[in-house]
Amino acid sequence: MSEDQNHERPLSKDELQAITRRTIQHYDENAASFWVGTKDHDVSQNVVALLTHIIGDPPFRILDFGCGPGRDLVRFKALGHEPVGLDGSAELVAVARQNSGCEVLLQDFLVLDLPASRFDGVFANASLFHVPRQELSGVLQALWDTLKPGGVLFCSNPRGNNQEGWSDTRYGCYHDLDQWRRFVIQAGFTELQHYYRPPGKPHSQQPWLATVWRKN
Numbered sequence: 001m002s003e004d005q006n007h008e009r010p011l012s013k014d015e016l017q018a019i020t021r022r023t024i025q026h027y028d029e030n031a032a033s034f035w036v037g038t039k040d041h042d043v044s045q046n047v048v049a050l051l052t053h054i055i056g057d058p059p060f061r062i063l064d065f066g067c068g069p070g071r072d073l074v075r076f077k078a079l080g081h082e083p084v085g086l087d088g089s090a091e092l093v094a095v096a097r098q099n100s101g102c103e104v105l106l107q108d109f110l111v112l113d114l115p116a117s118r119f120d121g122v123f124a125n126a127s128l129f130h131v132p133r134q135e136l137s138g139v140l141q142a143l144w145d146t147l148k149p150g151g152v153l154f155c156s157n158p159r160g161n162n163q164e165g166w167s168d169t170r171y172g173c174y175h176d177l178d179q180w181r182r183f184v185i186q187a188g189f190t191e192l193q194h195y196y197r198p199p200g201k202p203h204s205q206q207p208w209l210a211t212v213w214r215k216n
Helices: 012-029 031-038 044-053 071-079 092-098 135-147 177-187
Strands: 061-065 082-087 104-106 121-124 147-158 163-167 170-176 189-197 209-216
Touching: 012 031, 012 092, 012 147, 031 092, 031 189, 044 071, 044 121, 044 189, 044 209, 061 071, 061 135, 061 147, 071 082, 071 092, 071 121, 092 104, 121 135, 135 147, 135 177, 147 170, 147 177, 147 189, 177 189, 177 209
Parallel strands: 061 082, 061 121, 082 104, 121 147
Antiparallel strands: 147 209, 163 170, 189 209
């Protein structure tokens, strides 16, 4: 990681806009290769973690937050649910719509406009780590608002030691479990489950932290 942000001062509006613009540009320019490189990734453990904790009778309304080219939209749809995608990259949104046939929203993560109490679950797989730390509380609040009472939030992010900054042309924030918990609990969620991925590996070879939460 380069250009580490030490948070001695807040990021300015211009810096936040640059982070969004440069990170989205990365995905716009690599949309086709990103689909080829990720379409066969097995995230069934994460899908099950979300669906297991949703209360009620299916089909469930699911927001795939940071849906990318639509792999998981296809999966949720095949399982009989009603997924809606959201991504900040126009190129990825176009690919996701074509691949899934689902509604896919084009929205900046830092300027969300989501309907209140619409979704049974939010599936944020490898997406929220792009949110700068100072903006994370607001994004989590928006996800809390769009969930129905008792709704479930699933998150999976690359874990780290709470460092933040640029990795090539993408901005990332790499939380440890304790810091991540503080943010999500502060947003009004109750923890249901956490685990590290991929399964069956030593902890040192599990770079992903998955957590599951319920809206209080």
